[in-house]
Amino acid sequence: MNLLTLPARNLLSQRMRSALTVLGIAVAVGSFIALTGLTRGLQDGYAQGVGDVGGDFVVAQRGTYSLVSSSISEELVERLDAVPGVEEAAGIILSIAEVDDEANIFVAGWPDGSFLWRSLVLEQGVAPVGDREVVLGRAVAEALGKTVGDEILIQYEPFRVAGISVPDSVFNQNVAVARLPGLQELFGRPASVSLVQVRLARPVDARQAAGVKAALASVSPVIEVSDSAEFAQNMDFVKTVDAITSAVSLVMILASSILVANTLLMSVSERVQEFGILAAIGWTPARIRLLVVVEGVMLCVLGSLFGIGLGVAAMHLVSWLRISAGLLEPYLSVAIVAEALTWVMLIGPLAALYPAWRVTRAPPSAALRGVR
Amino acid sequence: MPHLVELRNCRRDYDNGRIVALDDVSFTVARGDFIAITGPSGSGKSTLLDILCGLEEPSAGEVLYDGRPVRGRTAWARLRAARIGFVFQSFHLIPALTVAENIEIAMLWQGLPARGRASRVTELLDRLGLGDRRAQHPMQLSGGERQRVAVARALANRPELIVADEPTGSLDSRSGADIINLLEDLRRTAAITIVLVTHDRSIAERCARRVELVDGRIAFDSAREPVPEAHP
Ligand SMILES: Nc1ncnc2c1ncn2[C@@H]1O[C@H](COP(=O)(O)OP(=O)(O)O)[C@@H](O)[C@H]1O
Numbered sequence: 001m002n003l004l005t006l007p008a009r010n011l012l013s014q015r016m017r018s019a020l021t022v023l024g025i026a027v028a029v030g031s032f033i034a035l036t037g038l039t040r041g042l043q044d045g046y047a048q049g050v051g052d053v054g055g056d057f058v059v060a061q062r063g064t065y066s067l068v069s070s071s072i073s074e075e076l077v078e079r080l081d082a083v084p085g086v087e088e089a090a091g092i093i094l095s096i097a098e099v100d101d102e103a104n105i106f107v108a109g110w111p112d113g114s115f116l117w118r119s120l121v122l123e124q125g126v127a128p129v130g131d132r133e134v135v136l137g138r139a140v141a142e143a144l145g146k147t148v149g150d151e152i153l154i155q156y157e158p159f160r161v162a163g164i165s166v167p168d169s170v171f172n173q174n175v176a177v178a179r180l181p182g183l184q185e186l187f188g189r190p191a192s193v194s195l196v197q198v199r200l201a202r203p204v205d206a207r208q209a210a211g212v213k214a215a216l217a218s219v220s221p222v223i224e225v226s227d228s229a230e231f232a233q234n235m236d237f238v239k240t241v242d243a244i245t246s247a248v249s250l251v252m253i254l255a256s257s258i259l260v261a262n263t264l265l266m267s268v269s270e271r272v273q274e275f276g277i278l279a280a281i282g283w284t285p286a287r288i289r290l291l292v293v294v295e296g297v298m299l300c301v302l303g304s305l306f307g308i309g310l311g312v313a314a315m316h317l318v319s320w321l322r323i324s325a326g327l328l329e330p331y332l333s334v335a336i337v338a339e340a341l342t343w344v345m346l347i348g349p350l351a352a353l354y355p356a357w358r359v360t361r362a363p364p365s366a367a368l369r370g371v372r
Numbered sequence: 373m374p375h376l377v378e379l380r381n382c383r384r385d386y387d388n389g390r391i392v393a394l395d396d397v398s399f400t401v402a403r404g405d406f407i408a409i410t411g412p413s414g415s416g417k418s419t420l421l422d423i424l425c426g427l428e429e430p431s432a433g434e435v436l437y438d439g440r441p442v443r444g445r446t447a448w449a450r451l452r453a454a455r456i457g458f459v460f461q462s463f464h465l466i467p468a469l470t471v472a473e474n475i476e477i478a479m480l481w482q483g484l485p486a487r488g489r490a491s492r493v494t495e496l497l498d499r500l501g502l503g504d505r506r507a508q509h510p511m512q513l514s515g516g517e518r519q520r521v522a523v524a525r526a527l528a529n530r531p532e533l534i535v536a537d538e539p540t541g542s543l544d545s546r547s548g549a550d551i552i553n554l555l556e557d558l559r560r561t562a563a564i565t566i567v568l569v570t571h572d573r574s575i576a577e578r579c580a581r582r583v584e585l586v587d588g589r590i591a592f593d594s595a596r597e598p599v600p601e602a603h604p
């Protein structure tokens with residue numbers, strides 16, 4: 001017998017109540033892990049996606065809400081290209097389009113002859129030649145069941161699959177790439193691009209790069225220059241998702257701590273006499289309170305274990321449903337799990353505070369008579 | 373040598389002084405005493421017992437244990453754990469724990485390793501004839517057996533004082549007699565001081581010292597006055 005025996009027996013004797021409380025905590029932990037995981041996965045995917053096509057900086061419209069809402073004129077692209085130290089500024093179009101009436105994917109348009117095409121590793125087929133040809137990332141190709149030569153409807157226009165690529169990042173695995181002019185026409189935005197990928201002249205040293213970055217930024221007040229990691233973080237869209245995630249997680253955590261407090265309160269008020277007995281046989285008030293805290297922590301530990309499982313399952317479900325433009329990838333890191341556990345290990349003792357205080361409020365003689 | 377317990381002018385009232393359970397009581401328990409506290413229902417017997425071992429704090433006055441004033445729940449709890457055993461009318465066992473665990477739980481914080489606790493539990497169960505009951509729960513036992521488990525728990529930490537509030541009140545006369553024999557035996561063989569509350573005259577007469585409470589005051593104490601029957 002030890003400090004865990006009594007709380008464990010008690011949780012087992014109220015199986016249904018304990019199970020419901022554990023489930024409540026599990027839902028909170030699960031949604032924290034799923035939401036945080038998917039958000040971080042999204043940021044990561046963005047960062048890698050813009051990073052692994054060979055660019056050093058990304059230029060977007062200042063204050064743009066998302067990757068696809070940015071708009072920059074081609075005339076500005078030429079001026080960026082002329083900045084000293086820049087090897088090439090490639091204006092690209094990035095948009096979300098409906099394909100084959102069933103899924104949403106990212107579609108990118110790259111200018112002919114740009115360095116971007118060099119990053120394209122083809123598994124099958126060739127790079128697009130005509131305006132109505134695309135290279136599909138492998139993930140998209142697999143999800144849609146397409147191979148080279150097949151036809152695919154992008155924004156209700158038929159395209160021919162010219163090749164299948166195998167990029168490193170999850171993001172680019174889920175992108176269909178076509179030639180820039182074709183997409184400008186398809187999306188009705190001639191002489192305009194979404195973003196500019198800037199590649200610096202080699203070799204690049206850090207101080208020089210910072211200088212070029214400043215020079216790029218001074219080209220126009222309507223643009224924002226960032227490296228790929230910053231880019232993902234700075235986007236208002238990502239910030240919004242982040243804020244929503246944090247708010248929802250916080251609410252869930254708070255709700256589950258109230259749930260734990262309520263369960264503990266019920267549990268201790270049913271066992272007033274038991275605590276009186278412990279006091280009578282010499283348990284100090286602090287040890288009696290510890291017993292209540294242990295009971296709360298036990299609920300939280302069980303809830304967390306189920307919650308991690310639930311969160312992972314939820315992430316896989318969301319990414320499996322193709323509505324998410326293939327961007328929401330399960331992303332389970334030790335840091336996220338640790339963060340969730342930290343919260344939960346805080347709420348257990350926190351929720352136990354009031355119930356624990358309640359059990360030692362009355363003198364032992366009153367507790368023995370069952371007086372609360 | 374100081375008294376084992378000394379109550380100095382202890383008062384206990386409830387309901388803002390409207391109910392006086394114990395009224396300016398001074399009372400001492402000497403080592404080796406075997407005291408029966410009697411008195412009508414509501415006369416303050418349980419209150420006196422509770423104050424005697426810190427289950428209740430007096431509204432006024434103070435309690436000295438072994439010559440030193442004791443204050444605060446934690447200090448009293450430590451003292452009870454190490455030196456005082458309890459037996460109540462309604463047994464007060466924990467239903468979720470087995471017989472053996474109900475005894476062991478009293479020893480949990482006394483610095484004894486698990487193995488030492490287990491052998492002490494076995495020793496007590498054997499001594500009280502409960503050897504075959506160790507894995508059962510209180511609900512499965514008779515009243516007499518439950519009270520014997522409570523006595524075993526009270527003895528777990530080798531107390532110097534046992535306090536019993538109507539220990540036979542819920543038992544048939546045979547089980548009641550068993551418990552009293554047991555307590556008497558403990559006093560003789562283990563030199564344990566015993567204070568018990570009882571309604572039973574025959575039990576009171578077996579005790580060396582008798583104290584009677586009426587309306588929260590000590591109406592009679594055989595240690596102070598000659599026993600009435602002893603007068604010619
Ligand atoms: N917690 C309490 N609140 C109010 N009155 C109480 C409380 N405890 C005891 N009393 C009162 O104090 C008096 C003495 O009680 P008690 O010591 O239990 O008597 P006894 O054990 O002799 O029957 C009784 O009148 C009882 O109603």
Ligand SMILES: [Mg+2]
Pocket residue numbers: 417418419
């Ligand atoms: Mg009483």
